[in-house]
Amino acid sequence: MKNLRVISQWLFFLIFIFLFVQTTYRGVDEISYPVRIFLFFDPLIAISTIISSHRIAFYMIFSAITLLFTLFMGRFFCGWVCPFGTLNQWIANLKKSSSLFLSKRQNQLISLKYYLLIFFLASSFFSLPLIGLFDPLSLLIRSFTIVIEPIVSFIFSLIFEILNLLGFRYAFDINQFLKETILPFREPHYIHFLLVGFLFFIILSLNFIEKRFWCKYLCPLGALLGIFARFSIFIRYTGDRCNLCGDCSNVCPSNALILPEKWLKSECFFCGQCQNICPKRDVHFGFVKTKKAFYPSLSRRRFISSALGGFFFSFFIRIDPVKKKKDPFLIRPPGAISEDEFLKRCIKCGECMKVCLTGGLQPLFLEAGIDGIFSPVLVPKIGYCQYYCTLCGQVCPTGAIKKLTIKEKQKIKIGIATIDTTRCIPYLYGVDCIVCEEHCPTEKKAIWFKEEEKVMKNGKKKKVKLPKVDPELCIGCGICEYKCPLLDKPAIIVTNLGETREEENYIPIPSI
DSSP: OHHHHHHHHHHHHHHHHHHHHHSSOOSSSOOSSOTHHHHHTOHHHHHHHHHHHOOOOTTHHHHHHHHHHHHHHSSHIIIIIOHHHHHHHHHHTTSSSOOOOOHHHHHHHHHHHHHHHHHHHHHHHTTOOOHHHHOHHHHHHHHIIIIIHHHHHHHHHHHHHHHHHTTOTTHHHHHHHHHHHTSOSSOOOOTTHHHHHHHHHHHHHGGGTSTTHIIIIIOHHHHHHHHHHTTOSOEEEEOTTOOOOOHHHHHOTTOOEEETTEEBGGGOOOOOHHHHHOTTOOEEEESOOOSOOBOOOOOHHHHHHHHHHHHHHHHHHHTOHHHHSOOTTOOOOTTBOOHHHHHHHOOOOOHHHHHOSSSOEEEOSSTTOGGGTTOEEEOTTTOOOOTTOOHHHHHOSSSSBOOOOHHHHHTOOSOEEEEOTTTOHHHHHOOOOOHHHHHOOSSSOSEEEEEEEEEOTTSOEEEEEEEEEOTTTOOOOOHHHHHOSOOSSOSEEEESTTOTTOGGGOOOOOOO
């Protein structure tokens, strides 16, 4: 059983890596194998989205399959499928010995993930979905996108740069081949890289305190599956030869065996290590009747406190002044639904940022409130919204960003550009500059010129082309801001004024 579990872990982890690598631009505006497929099988995301947005989507059927298998085989997902659990297992294997906590303290820690689950579900019920920040699959995809992929891409870039300097003739061809197959289309860079990386490093480092610390004590998905695992019909049992030696308790990676005769059914990963180490070969797994299983003891008072904590936390967030006045630079990707609904559905997985062709989609911190942490925002100074790209809507797993055709996308406003005449070169220096108009992608240019005479320093008059923005044609893609030659602070800036997704923010300004 242990060997089968290891094979399963490798298989699903490699599938995850394959889907993650394929979730990028490969020359066409279509992604056939997005890593969101893993998120479809995540029941925690499905339940949280149903509670917060009051809607059921087709992809939630896949999460029901995970729950059905859990009712059949317990928490097999944690030990056999979950790529984040597998990664934690591999890190934990670097630690030679296990330093288990005292039994009483261990029980309290095991219960912690259940209280966290209640807290998050209660906050979701009151329209503050935070599950995306702690769901293991979403956390893993986000960390790989914002931290791991940029590091890998930088390392490969450095290697090929060195090979070029050494005169290796095939360096360029190999680099191009890898970019077409494995490496991302562009070398990614993200703000809050250090913050996301630090959190990811801390979670993995907890394995050196105790093996699979996250899975045993903190994972809310593990807690949800543990609740359903109580009713599973696949169980662990021992025969008459068991002499209570305790070897199985010492190697159990989930602390499901506090004592050889005390098996916590809801905590067992069915990894098979106890079966493998048993000197009597008397540990078995199957569909048989056995003694009553044990479960973590949950305090009713703490249960209620967790639920009330989720309620009051969501209440205090709702009265946050950040939520009252919208940030004008909060530019969501095209296809994003209204802000309140967007935050209810967005699980902050980072897939939309991963596929962004220019790197313009970046993770937020607190600009949209706590419930907006790590959600995507377009930062035109870093990258713009490609006019012929619809990839972000294709990979969004929850419908927070709708899937659009190119024609539909090109009609959506995500903002309007505004010219700062105190900085714009033609206005300030009387020198023609056509960069913003030249790069404007709309069919009929949203940026046009008005020729005016300006008096120069020597007293002579000179005709200068002054750029103007037609708010009716501008879609807020941000390429004008990105391409502006004033690198310190662009003279043309895009804000979310006029975005079509928010009726209250849409101002029907007549064409100039």
